[in-house]
Amino acid sequence: MYWYRENYGEEGGVDFNLDRRGEGMWWGSFINGASDDHEGKPACDEPWFRVPFGEAPPPMPGVPTPEVLAGLAHQFTRVPDTEIALNPEDAEHQVVNLPTWIRTEGASTEPVSVTARVEGYDIWATTTAEPARLTVDPGTRDAVTHPVSGECVIARDGTIGEPYRRGRAEETPPCGVTYLRATHATGPYRLVATLAWEVSWVGSGGSGGDLPDGSVSAPRDIAVDEIQAVVR
Incomplete structure (x- = not known):
């Protein structure tokens, strides 16, 4: 909660475009708790970003690719x-x-x-x-x-x-x-x-x-x- 108040205030918050729901999705990074790559976990800190449906998400680590989906x-x-x-x-x-x-x-x-x-x-x-x-x-x-x-x-x-x-x-x-x-x-x-x-x-x-x-x-x-x- 300290981190949340420091960034958004007591009554602030992230604008998740709730009025545009159904038009896209928010993308964020999550740490895989089952992974043994403990050194790589701290690098999993990309900020949230929104991608409208039909558009390609930016090429960045963690974004699913056809190769990943094939596996x-x-x-x-x-x-x-x-x-x-x-x-x-x-x-x-x-x-x-x-x-x-x-x-x-x-x-x-x-x-x-x-x-x-x-x-x-x-x-x-x-x-x-x-x-x-x-x-x-x-x-x-x-x-x-x-x-x-x-x-x-x-x-x-x-x-x-x-x-x-x-x-x-x-x-x-x-x-x-x-x-x-x-x-x-x-x-x-x-x-x-x-x-x-x-x-x-x-x-x-x-x-x-x-x-x-x-x-x-x-x-x-x-x-x-x-x-x-x-x-x-």
Whole structure:
């Protein structure tokens, strides 16, 4: 209160343009109590200033930029779990030397976008995470991945892999694995399908760029049997 009286008197005060409410906002600096930058906190002393809606605030420390908003949106970007389907469908009854077809299911490969903006001003950024590839780790060296690299590419329609259909028994799946040894003596193999996501952003003023990528894994326990003849 001493500081207030010294600057504005007993009955004075800051003119916050209350008669022009809805036409703009007051901007001020605040110290982040959670920050470890104790030496930098005293520098957070910019005086209050008003910026009408639609106008750009002055470029100064602490004013949100598209880059800052992109980082904020990136923190709130949540991609779905990786959902895969197998054929044969029963993970506990895969077969030695018979290709297991793998594909993604549901919304697990749909792009995800998040926008952060300063309301009333043309300051915004949108991050978009898009699936890039599915990497299959069969969980054992006694297996062959399809393709050999183990990286299944995403199709133009956003899907990865294809479902098995009758008559394709002699084909190699575009995404899958062929196990070469049964699991009777070792226990189930731990198959892990990892979907990689590439993240980019665009923002006001023509800004944009790339952000750190991410990935989501889906583990499955796979039991492999030895069968002489198989009818799908």
